[in-house]
Amino acid sequence: MSFYREDYVKVKKNFEDRRRNAEDKALEDKRKIACADIPGLKEICDKLDATGPRVYAAALEGKESYAKKLMAIRRENEELLKKQSELLLSHGYPEDYFDIEYNCPICHDEGNVNGKMCVCMKNELIKAGYESSGISGLCDKMSFDTFDLSYYSGADRKNMEVIVERARDFAEDFRDTGSGSILFFGGTGLGKTHLSVAVAKRVIEGGHWCVYTTAGTLFTDLRDTRFTDDKSERDNINKYYDCELLVIDDLGTELNGRDVVPFLYNLLNSRINTKKSTLISTNLSQNKLLELYDDRIVSRLFGEFLPFRFTGKDVRMQKLQR
Numbered sequence: 001m002s003f004y005r006e007d008y009v010k011v012k013k014n015f016e017d018r019r020r021n022a023e024d025k026a027l028e029d030k031r032k033i034a035c036a037d038i039p040g041l042k043e044i045c046d047k048l049d050a051t052g053p054r055v056y057a058a059a060l061e062g063k064e065s066y067a068k069k070l071m072a073i074r075r076e077n078e079e080l081l082k083k084q085s086e087l088l089l090s091h092g093y094p095e096d097y098f099d100i101e102y103n104c105p106i107c108h109d110e111g112n113v114n115g116k117m118c119v120c121m122k123n124e125l126i127k128a129g130y131e132s133s134g135i136s137g138l139c140d141k142m143s144f145d146t147f148d149l150s151y152y153s154g155a156d157r158k159n160m161e162v163i164v165e166r167a168r169d170f171a172e173d174f175r176d177t178g179s180g181s182i183l184f185f186g187g188t189g190l191g192k193t194h195l196s197v198a199v200a201k202r203v204i205e206g207g208h209w210c211v212y213t214t215a216g217t218l219f220t221d222l223r224d225t226r227f228t229d230d231k232s233e234r235d236n237i238n239k240y241y242d243c244e245l246l247v248i249d250d251l252g253t254e255l256n257g258r259d260v261v262p263f264l265y266n267l268l269n270s271r272i273n274t275k276k277s278t279l280i281s282t283n284l285s286q287n288k289l290l291e292l293y294d295d296r297i298v299s300r301l302f303g304e305f306l307p308f309r310f311t312g313k314d315v316r317m318q319k320l321q322r
């Protein structure tokens with residue numbers, strides 16, 4: 001489980017900020033309020049704050065006396081804490097008023113427990129992955145759970161059942177490299193985008209770095225950076241090369257793609273050579289694709305990608321009719 005590094009850095013920082021905030025800021029605010037309200041509380045809090053330095057001083061004084069002094073400090077602290085609770089209670093505050101309220105009670109906002117990633121951090125990374133991959137606006141509606149096979153009948157239904165199952169297996173068994181590539185093709189409105197997003201979503205949930213793009217956006221990006229040496233512009237397209245799963249939706253709908261064919265070919269080739277997975281969906285037939293691009297691309301698609309042909313009646317039309 002690697003997740004997208006930039007997401008990880010961002011989420012990790014959020015956790016640190018949150019934790020610091022919970023520990024310092026929130027506690028400080030609470031303390032100000034309660035100490036202004038309750039006579040004698042501030043002295044107790046100050047004494048408790050001095051515990052660390054006192055333990056340190058005791059340690060410096062020598063081994064023999066250390067254990068004894070530590071015990072005394074501990075006993076004193078217990079007394080102070082008891083008094084603190086009593087004071088809080090008697091002034092109408094909850095006994096645990098000074099307990100830190102962490103967002104996550106399991107890891108106390110550390111993000112990990114016993115060296116293992118906490119479920120709260122994993123969830124944050126998944127959410128960040130939806131955002132950075134480009135599917136956040138789509139993945140609520142488009143998942144494996146919401147793929148409705150009742151729109152397909154007879155042989156189409158059987159065919160689609162197999163495709164959904166294979167796509168699910170692909171997503172669930174996904175590895176950083178070596179999972180192969182997939183081509184979804186067939187007429188419009190047969191669920192290719194839906195299933196592409198479902199795969200991306202599941203792969204992200206598995207902790208992988210996924211980028212989702214339409215062919216139109218990809219071509220614009222490739223076109224913009226064709227001849228540039230500008231690092232930030234190049235960084236923008238590096239994600240298409242580096243991510244673990246690249247989903248290109250609707251290949252063939254973009255206008256006039258011939259000029260970027262060499263760059264698209266280079267991208268697909270690079271991903272194949274580094275054993276990275278790509279999922280491409282297209283409404284076009286093999287012949288149409290040949291007309292639009294060239295045989296090098298098409299032979300890559302039908303030679304290296306596992307093809308799934310979507311069949312049935314346009315689901316969008318059926319939905320309108322229902």
Ligand SMILES: [Zn+2]
Nearest residue numbers: 104107118120
């Ligand atoms: Zn947690």
